Amino acid sequence: MEKVEDKLTYEKAFTELEGIMQDLQEDKISVDALTGKVKRAVVLITFCNEMLRSTEAEVGALVKKLGL
Amino acid sequence: MEERKIYTLRQVGTAIKQRIEEATHGASFWVKAEIAAINVGKHAYLELVQHQDGEKVAVMRGAIWMSALNRIRQELGGESRNILKDGVEILFLAKTNYHLVFGLSLVIEQIDLSFNISELERRKRETIATLKEEGLYDRNRFIRMPLVVQRIALIASQGTAAYTDFMKHLEHNEHGYRFHVRLFNAVVQGEAAAGELRAALAAIDPTKFDAVVLIRGGGSKLDLEPFNDLELARVAAQMRIPVLTGIGHDVDVSVLDLIAKGHHKTPTAVADFFVDRAMYFETSMTGMLVQIHNAMLTDFTARKEGLSTFTEMVIMRPTARCRNERGLLHTTTGQFARSVTDKIAVSSRVLETFAHDLALLPRHKLAQVEAARIREMSGSLSGIAQRGFQLLLGRLQGMDDAIQFLSPEKLLHRGFSITRKDGHAIKDPGTLKPGDEVETTFASGKAWSTIKNIERHGKG
Numbered sequence: 001m002e003k004v005e006d007k008l009t010y011e012k013a014f015t016e017l018e019g020i021m022q023d024l025q026e027d028k029i030s031v032d033a034l035t036g037k038v039k040r041a042v043v044l045i046t047f048c049n050e051m052l053r054s055t056e057a058e059v060g061a062l063v064k065k066l067g068l
Numbered sequence: 069m070e071e072r073k074i075y076t077l078r079q080v081g082t083a084i085k086q087r088i089e090e091a092t093h094g095a096s097f098w099v100k101a102e103i104a105a106i107n108v109g110k111h112a113y114l115e116l117v118q119h120q121d122g123e124k125v126a127v128m129r130g131a132i133w134m135s136a137l138n139r140i141r142q143e144l145g146g147e148s149r150n151i152l153k154d155g156v157e158i159l160f161l162a163k164t165n166y167h168l169v170f171g172l173s174l175v176i177e178q179i180d181l182s183f184n185i186s187e188l189e190r191r192k193r194e195t196i197a198t199l200k201e202e203g204l205y206d207r208n209r210f211i212r213m214p215l216v217v218q219r220i221a222l223i224a225s226q227g228t229a230a231y232t233d234f235m236k237h238l239e240h241n242e243h244g245y246r247f248h249v250r251l252f253n254a255v256v257q258g259e260a261a262a263g264e265l266r267a268a269l270a271a272i273d274p275t276k277f278d279a280v281v282l283i284r285g286g287g288s289k290l291d292l293e294p295f296n297d298l299e300l301a302r303v304a305a306q307m308r309i310p311v312l313t314g315i316g317h318d319v320d321v322s323v324l325d326l327i328a329k330g331h332h333k334t335p336t337a338v339a340d341f342f343v344d345r346a347m348y349f350e351t352s353m354t355g356m357l358v359q360i361h362n363a364m365l366t367d368f369t370a371r372k373e374g375l376s377t378f379t380e381m382v383i384m385r386p387t388a389r390c391r392n393e394r395g396l397l398h399t400t401t402g403q404f405a406r407s408v409t410d411k412i413a414v415s416s417r418v419l420e421t422f423a424h425d426l427a428l429l430p431r432h433k434l435a436q437v438e439a440a441r442i443r444e445m446s447g448s449l450s451g452i453a454q455r456g457f458q459l460l461l462g463r464l465q466g467m468d469d470a471i472q473f474l475s476p477e478k479l480l481h482r483g484f485s486i487t488r489k490d491g492h493a494i495k496d497p498g499t500l501k502p503g504d505e506v507e508t509t510f511a512s513g514k515a516w517s518t519i520k521n522i523e524r525h526g527k528g
Contacts, residue, residue: 014374021382029389052371052375056365063357063361
């Protein structure tokens with residue numbers, strides 16, 4: 001599990017999220033599995049948000065370095 | 069021996085002089101000749117020669133007197149040093165002059181510069197034709213110019229204004245770009261120029277530089293001569309890096325200018341070209357970076373929006389789902405409860421009806437029915453234990469007592485009466501109206517009466 005998490009990328013996370021979202025929209029997830037899926041979605045969303053935030057910050061710093 | 073006629077030298081000279089003057093009438097004529105040697109002082113003295121197939125076929129002295137020399141110099145301007153020198157073929161207007169002391173000479177009055185220029189142009193055309201034939205004319209021009217030219221091999225004459233200006237424009241450019249210039253010193257004017265330029269070009273290692281630059285501070289048309297040199301053009305055309313020229317001539321172009329990757333009018337123009345190129349590169353890089361940055365920001369915005377939609381859904385969907393499930397559960401429970409209640413209600417009604425019907429049945433009929441049932445039961449209960457049978461009998465007896473107690477006769481004896489209208493028992497005064505005739509049954513007889521007034525109570 002940890003190893004899988006290590007390899008988590010934005011794209012992978014986003015794709016997984018899309019899957020969960022679709023299942024949620026179509027009510028494909030059983031009530032028993034709902035909590036687990038929501039927990040996973042929260043982890044993925046947090047990861048994606050963090051990736052976006054840090055990437056944006058890095059790009060911003062690089063651009064600033066160039067004096068644009 | 070006949071007496072010999074002896075002339076003095078002067079007589080001979082005078083005679084020749086007269087003959088020549090008679091023949092020419094002091095007229096001027098155009099002569100084409102090469103200057104073999106020239107000595108310029110107050111006047112100019114020339115040795116004129118004509119070659120044919122490498123052989124001298126005619127030699128004559130020439131002179132330009134002071135007044136003519138000044139005029140010619142003025143007419144030739146900057147070119148006079150290119151014309152009045154050894155080895156140059158000139159076209160001139162002259163008169164013959166026979167001087168008793170100095171002998172025969174051509175006195176030059178005018179020199180036609182256009183002859184030299186057209187000669188130069190003719191040679192230039194020949195050189196270009198040769199280069200084209202050899203496939204060299206376009207060779208350097210096809211070499212790609214680096215996006216930024218920074219390492220420059222400079223062929224120039226150190227200390228000249230051309231060199232100084234070029235360096236100044238490169239080193240003090242307003243954008244602060246740095247250029248690495250290495251000088252390959254060469255004389256750029258005069259007889260030695262072509263050879264030195266060739267040597268300088270040959271000394272350049274093309275792997276160490278982005279471009280070669282040849283500059284000169286300007287000069288006359290005929291000063292371009294070294295840059296029209298065929299051999300120099302060959303070496304330059306075969307350079308594996310772009311050759312740029314700034315030879316400082318705004319009217320004419322040399323062969324070297326034509327075969328070079330680029331030619332500019334002045335050395336400073338070449339320097340500015342490099343600075344502009346670097347600036348263009350930087351500007352386009354900056355532009356691209358801004359574009360990339362903007363595209364990323366747009367992408368970020370889209371992704372953030374997508375994520376926030378997801379977040380919303382992760383919050384909303386499961387909550388909604390739970391609510392729906394709860395609703396479903398509630399509905400099911402309700403249906404269950406209702407169906408149970410309904411069943412109980414139905415059973416109760418059945419029981420009520422039964423009790424009611426039971427109450428209304430005449431005693432003997434009920435007894436008959438019960439007796440029949442008892443008979444039936446006693447038949448089927450033959451195997452049941454005596455005690456159970458007794459119990460059953462006891463219960464039946466109780467039931468019979470109850471029936472007895474509830475029988476209409478007993479009720480009438482206890483003071484109740486039954487009121488009928490048209491033979492039907494009245495249970496609700498609502499079915500009556502004043503004036504109706506009713507029959508009342510008592511335990512001991514009947515009475516007939518007329519309804520005067522009606523009053524209902526309870527649910528009205």
